[in-house]
Amino acid sequence: MYGAFSAVVTALKDAVGSPYDLIPLDMMRYGEGGMAGYGSLCGAINGASAAITLVAGEEHYKKLVTELLTWYTQTPLPTEISNQYAVNHEFLVDELKTDEPLPQSVSGSTLCHVSVTKWCLASGYASGSKERSERCGRLTGDVAAKAVELLNLLADNAFESALSLSEEAETCRACHKKGDDFDAGQFTRGKENCLNCHENPHK
Amino acid sequence: MYGAFSAVVTALKDAVGSPYDLIPLDMMRYGEGGMAGYGSLCGAINGASAAITLVAGEEHYKKLVTELLTWYTQTPLPTEISNQYAVNHEFLVDELKTDEPLPQSVSGSTLCHVSVTKWCLASGYASGSKERSERCGRLTGDVAAKAVELLNLLADNAFESALSLSEEAETCRACHKKGDDFDAGQFTRGKENCLNCHENPHK
Known part of the structure; x- marks a missing residue:
């Protein structure tokens, strides 16, 4: 730093x-x-x-x-x-x-x-x-x-x-992003690659 | 911040x-x-x-x-x-x-x-x-x-x-910590709770 x-x-x-x-x-x-x-x-x-x-x-x-x-x-x-x-x-x-x-x-x-x-x-x-x-x-x-x-x-x-977020992040963020609709998956926020830590929970 | x-x-x-x-x-x-x-x-x-x-x-x-x-x-x-x-x-x-x-x-x-x-x-x-x-x-x-x-x-x-790292972190850090011995597991560093992102790989 x-x-x-x-x-x-x-x-x-x-x-x-x-x-x-x-x-x-x-x-x-x-x-x-x-x-x-x-x-x-x-x-x-x-x-x-x-x-x-x-x-x-x-x-x-x-x-x-x-x-x-x-x-x-x-x-x-x-x-x-x-x-x-x-x-x-x-x-x-x-x-x-x-x-x-x-x-x-x-x-x-x-x-x-x-x-x-x-x-x-x-x-x-x-x-x-x-x-x-x-x-x-x-x-x-x-x-x-x-x-x-x-x-x-x-x-x-x-x-x-000139850059886009990772494809994985974009896919997950279709539902899981900062927003007002908890039931639609908006109980989280962030732009990191989700699959670094999460298995795909929809498999 | x-x-x-x-x-x-x-x-x-x-x-x-x-x-x-x-x-x-x-x-x-x-x-x-x-x-x-x-x-x-x-x-x-x-x-x-x-x-x-x-x-x-x-x-x-x-x-x-x-x-x-x-x-x-x-x-x-x-x-x-x-x-x-x-x-x-x-x-x-x-x-x-x-x-x-x-x-x-x-x-x-x-x-x-x-x-x-x-x-x-x-x-x-x-x-x-x-x-x-x-x-x-x-x-x-x-x-x-x-x-x-x-x-x-x-x-x-x-x-x-007054505080200790999480038990999980302490357990993993017995081997996986900053150090000079790659083969002993010292290819990483950090003090977070490892199980937030990792399954136990030794199971």
């Missing part, structure tokens, strides 16, 4: 100054590991969404945050660009945990727990390995870059959503 | 002033409905965790955020205190969606989707109902109050964790 938030806000602080120089970046430390290691929401998208909202404001944040989350769940991460940055030592950090290209995986979820587990199973690396830690660092760079890309599109008045 | 964060930070701004008067509260709008309606992390605990980290700092946030999340997953919400505040019109808002006492439920999860669904099923109210909306408002007050309680304990040097 701190990584993605501070990447965007520090760049704005350097380029623009106030109010971006007044925000205590360390406030965002808690998002790491899906909330202090709890494995809930991925900290990278939590921090990037705060930065998006800070810049885009109440009128625009919703469509950009939704796009960021859907992109995160559907994109092989870390990206090839991120892997190449590491190989070429182009990241703005003194030391990498490894400069090898890392395997990619698609999370299908906004959650740290799911994202890390899928990557570990795809790569064969353990969750406490330096490679997993480096993977999350590269992914954080990818998410910060995507957030800036979305903000730049908004600034150019050129943002249009 | 905005609700819990602004509750704590506005009180600090009024009592202490700087730096709490410099933080753009609207930056936290994105957390509502589990990230702009995505149904991921509950916004109340996201915002309260930011406030905790802002006050407690890097050295102390982890134990308080972990305690807050575990409390959230195990506590019948909204609390009776919160229901009584509503009945007596003691909340600091001009208008309530309803001033009736509301049914309670235990989420067993940090996620908006799970928390809302369990409450809808327990109460019979739809996810788009004014009662569900009011329920999330009261719950946000409960979470902000808990965060302040934890911060006050820390300030008095009296904080001790």
